[in-house]
Amino acid sequence: MIFKIKPKDFNPRFDIVSIFYERDGKFLLLHRLDNKPQGNMWGVPAGKVENGESLEEAMLRGLRLEDILYYGRATLLTIHHITTKYMMAGSAV
16 A cells, blocks of 8 residues: 555554656666566665665665766755555555
8 A cells, every 4th residue: 555644553664765866868777686576677776764864865875875876966856755555464564
């Protein structure tokens, strides 16, 4: 389930960021290794937010880890926050 407003009873185990990086009209997609979850698939750079880290810091760290952001500045255009609950065996994950 996807919510635009976080439910009151929702207590996430972790937060993630996904980065939609556009340059010269092209969007960046990364190819996941075969041995990783969702292996051999393409997706946007993404990762967990570390304790004490803001969403912006997590996004910039993700770009640096993927060797995308070498020099200069990236312009943050917008942040959208959604809450997702995955239901497995009758309980939220």
